[in-house]
Amino acid sequence: MDERSVVTAYRRLSGTYDRFFGPVFEQGRQAAIQKMDCQPGDRVLEVGVGTGLSLDHYGPEVEVVGIDVSPDMLEHARGRLSEEQRSRITLAEMDAQAVEYPDNSFDKVVAMYVVSVAPDPEKVVEEMKRVCKPGGELFIVNHFSQKGPMAKLERLASPLSKLVGFRPSFPLDDFLAMADLEVIETQSVNAFGYWTLIHARNTP
Secondary structure (H helix, E strand, O other), X not given: OOHHHHHHHHXXXXXXXXXXXXXXXXXXXXXXXXXXXXXXXXEEEEEOOOOOOOHHHOOOOOEEEEEEOOHHHHHHHXXXXXXXXXXXXXXXXXXXXOOOOOOOOXXXXXXXXXXXXXXXXXXXXXXXXXXXXXEEEEEEEEEOOOOOHHHHHHHHHHHHHHHHOOOOOOOHHHHHHHHOOEEEEEEEEOHHHOEEEEEEEOOO
């Protein structure tokens, strides 16, 4: 996985992403934002905002900054914003591994379907923690490798990661050990519970 392959993959997908992945991932988006329990005045960073499918779920008194490495996906996201949303939602082309915001800039940081896409997932989590205020909250929704027969299929699909734009083999235990998160809870989301929502506290 490298940034160029990710950008190329999502250039191919940008025009059809909403049609194919919108319904599949919708329950996870809703679950994450409901769990975030955003309050009026909260400032939220959404890492990997993509085509902006999540943006309608944020309340009107929440400031949202959405970043994505794919200009093609962001073009779709900008096109779906209403006039009201443009006053409180900022979209920027930016690498999640090098977030261009100062330390402690956000009350909550969320990454939905991102960490297995990034070339360096550890760096993504480090940046999420850096820009989140101490005691703030971190939310990650992602597919993590299954046990049993599916694990073998995921390993076999690993060589296709550059083509499809994500890592099929991505064990949860390995990710949590690498991320060093203070996990509050995890829950299964989306069809068959194949994806996981991680809710963590940003400890100093």
